Amino acid sequence: MLKRYFLNNKKRNFSTASIWIKGGSDLDSVGKKGINKILSSLLTRGCEGFNNFTLSEYIESYGAELNQEVFEDGISISIKSLNEHFSKLFPLLDLIINKPTLLELEFQKVKKSSINFLKKDKENPFNICFEKWRRIVYSNHPYAFSTNGNANDLSKITYEDVLLEFKNFKNRDKYLISNNLEINGISIENLEKNPSEEKSRPINNDLSPNNRFDFNNNNSNQTIIMFGNQTCSRKSSEYLPLKVLESYLSYGMSAALFKLFREKNGITYDLGVYYPVRSGNAPFLVYLSVSNKKALFAFELLSTLWKDLLLNPLIDTEILLAKEKLKGSFLLGNQSVDEILQRKIQLISYGISSISEHDLNSKIDEISSLDILKLTNKYFSKPFLSISGNRDICLEISKRWKQNF
Secondary structure, three states, rough: OOEEOOOOOOOEEEEEEEEEEEHHHHOOOOOOOOHHHHHHHHOOOEEEEEHHHHHHHHHHOOOEEEEEEEEOOOOEEEEEEEEEHHHHHOHHHHHHOOEEEOOHHHHHHHHHHHHHHHHHHHHHHHHHHHHHHHHHOOOOOHHHOOOOOHHHHHHOOOOHHHHHHHHHOOOEEEEEOOHHHHHEEEEEEOOOOOOOOOOOOOOOOOOOOOHHEEEEEEOOOOOEEEEEEEOOOOOOOHHHHHHHHHHHOOOOOOHHHHHHHHOOOOOOEEEEOOOOOOOOOOOOEEEEEEHHHHHHHHHHHHHHHHHHHHHOOOOHHHHHHHHHHHHHHHHHHHHHHHHHHHHHHHHHOOOOOOOOHHHHHHHHHHHHHHHHHHHHHHHHOOEEEEEEOOOOHHHHHHHHHHHHH
16 A cells, blocks of 8 residues: 655655555575665566556656655666656656566666676775675664675575565555645644554674674775774654754764864774664764775774763763754755655654654753763673774784773
């Protein structure tokens, strides 16, 4: 069943309609990792009345865009056009999700392309490091695996497997949102504020240090360090305090990571925090890339910062600045209609009610330094570490990490 929602946005000369299908790579079965990525690509390569070429040609003739993307928790398919063409293009979404052609020839093309992409991806030390990090953090949970799958599984996926997956796809919850009234959707503002429960797996902080560390040995002149843990779901009351922590660490040139590594020590410009929205326990990951000569020093700086977060609450000026930057990021993020629609429909699928800017700011203002200190100790006292670099450097960092954490 398709649930429709309308977002009464400022008047614009273009319209976007986005469908969120609940369930993405988290529904990839064992031995078939990447199958929903293949299916998603196939959906937009032909539907009733169109093959791959004629569908692209029809959309481009109106200067429109068709996009699809697979996430851990869902699949997004959207179409964007000028207002005067929307009525001609909007019906395509229904055809794409309900009457795709799913041709075997297109399947073979997508499968080959997906495998080639993964081969190139394997050459990227950053991606390798991240793959190792989430495998030790999430073990056999679906979040441990890339939305792109892996080459071994992809090579074994058959055309019949994809057709069977589409049968499952048809039964998934689907949500449509648009800034165009033609969709006849429920206004976001009228949604009931009684979200359903969404359970997440509990985190495991009882693992030994050996089970919380992995590394990739390479001959690069750079060392990549990834440090963190899984945390909470987007529905949790802990989400916003962790967003404040993310803001403190990584938002702008005044952020703690920037000041420590770039301004004071000038050792890296490639660093940040990865804290995405998830219906389950989201990863909270600090990452940085430094020259091999500076790797041990960089790790000591990161360890010192981390231990300080575990022991001491943020001072008033730090948390006030972090909260203001977070408010600003939410407000600036509301400038793009596409981003607004994507975020709104994703949260609706999680069972999260829409919230006004005023109420959101009030919730952020209520967050205290002690709230953040409590969460850093809950989630980060025993962090998971992944490194990509020279073997001797990786092992030395591992040794120091075990002593500290």
